[in-house]
Amino acid sequence: MTDAINQNLDPEETVTQNYPSIAQSWGILGIMIATTVILIPTLMFFGPDPSSMSFGAQILIATILGTGIPCWIIYHIRKKKTNISSFNLSIENRRIIPLIVLVAIPLNLGIAGPLIELVPMTDFFREMIREMVLEMASDQGLLMFIALVIAAPILEELIFRGIMLDGLLRIYSPTKAVIVSSLLFGLIHLNPAQFVGGALVGGFMGWVYVHTRSVMATILIHAAFNLTAFTESYFIDVEEAIDMSYAEVLGGTTNYVLVVFGSVVVTLGCVFLLDKEFKKSATIARA
Numbered sequence: 001m002t003d004a005i006n007q008n009l010d011p012e013e014t015v016t017q018n019y020p021s022i023a024q025s026w027g028i029l030g031i032m033i034a035t036t037v038i039l040i041p042t043l044m045f046f047g048p049d050p051s052s053m054s055f056g057a058q059i060l061i062a063t064i065l066g067t068g069i070p071c072w073i074i075y076h077i078r079k080k081k082t083n084i085s086s087f088n089l090s091i092e093n094r095r096i097i098p099l100i101v102l103v104a105i106p107l108n109l110g111i112a113g114p115l116i117e118l119v120p121m122t123d124f125f126r127e128m129i130r131e132m133v134l135e136m137a138s139d140q141g142l143l144m145f146i147a148l149v150i151a152a153p154i155l156e157e158l159i160f161r162g163i164m165l166d167g168l169l170r171i172y173s174p175t176k177a178v179i180v181s182s183l184l185f186g187l188i189h190l191n192p193a194q195f196v197g198g199a200l201v202g203g204f205m206g207w208v209y210v211h212t213r214s215v216m217a218t219i220l221i222h223a224a225f226n227l228t229a230f231t232e233s234y235f236i237d238v239e240e241a242i243d244m245s246y247a248e249v250l251g252g253t254t255n256y257v258l259v260v261f262g263s264v265v266v267t268l269g270c271v272f273l274l275d276k277e278f279k280k281s282a283t284i285a286r287a
Contacts, residue, residue: 018170019081022180025164029184032070032159039066055135056144063147067155078163087162089216093281096274100208100217103270104224107204110263112197114256117246119192129193130242137238140230148230153222157205160185162215165206178206201225211278 020028039062053061079085091097121129136144160181168177186199205218232238241249247256 055139060147101224106263106266108228137233161218
């Protein structure tokens with residue numbers, strides 16, 4: 001597999017060594033966490049007064065710096081080790097675009113949502129998530145949209161699929177590479193609820209990346225997933241819903257079952273159609 005992938009690289013981007021391994025992927029996670037740990041007190045002491053900024057502005061700054069700085073560091077580490085300096089931002093088969101965007105909606109609403117409710121959490125994490133959700137729901141303006149639906153998907157996908165998964169695929173089997181990158185993607189969110197959603201959508205994005213090698217495809221999925229969460233507050237009273245079960249939020253057990261069942265059907269249908277498109281593309285590539 002490594003040789004086949006290297007043949008598609010430009011001459012000046014011939015791989016000198018593979019990066020990252022699984023151990024180095026944990027190092028990437030460490031760089032991201034360390035940046036956040038250093039960044040928070042730095043912004044508190046030397047940054048603008050948080051009370052003078054909207055919560056959306058705070059989240060946007062935290063996203064750009066907290067994820068942008070690690071992205072820049074990790075990009076240069078990869079470039080030095082592998083001589084690869086670019087990302088694939090094209091989608092050769094445009095027919096997959098509506099399918100990968102559509103599947104993000106039921107993944108969020110009808111699959112990740114119910115699964116998150118099953119995750120046991122301490123009071124500390126439950127209260128932390130509660131405060132975060134209420135803060136985010138209080139400011140759904142343009143800056144919050146840019147942070148969640150544009151900046152975070154781009155920067156996180158460059159790291160987790162464009163660098164991490166791409167490198168893992170050069171060393172390990174696709175299954176192992178996708179599992180590792182998905183679990184680490186879940187872990188970087190630093191709480192049990194977002195770990196579940198992150199690992200779930202990370203697994204789907206990893207599968208798509210294996211077949212397309214397109215970071216743009218996973219950016220679109222990530223953006224659609226986040227956009228679904230972003231728009232939820234326009235349809236429900238978040239402050240009231242935060243203390244309700246998912247079934248109660250959806251209006252009762254019957255609605256809950258219908259949403260979950262419908263989400264599973266739509267997701268499996270999209271995956272089936274995507275698999276057909278991937279096989280067609282593979283056949284054309286071999287011809």
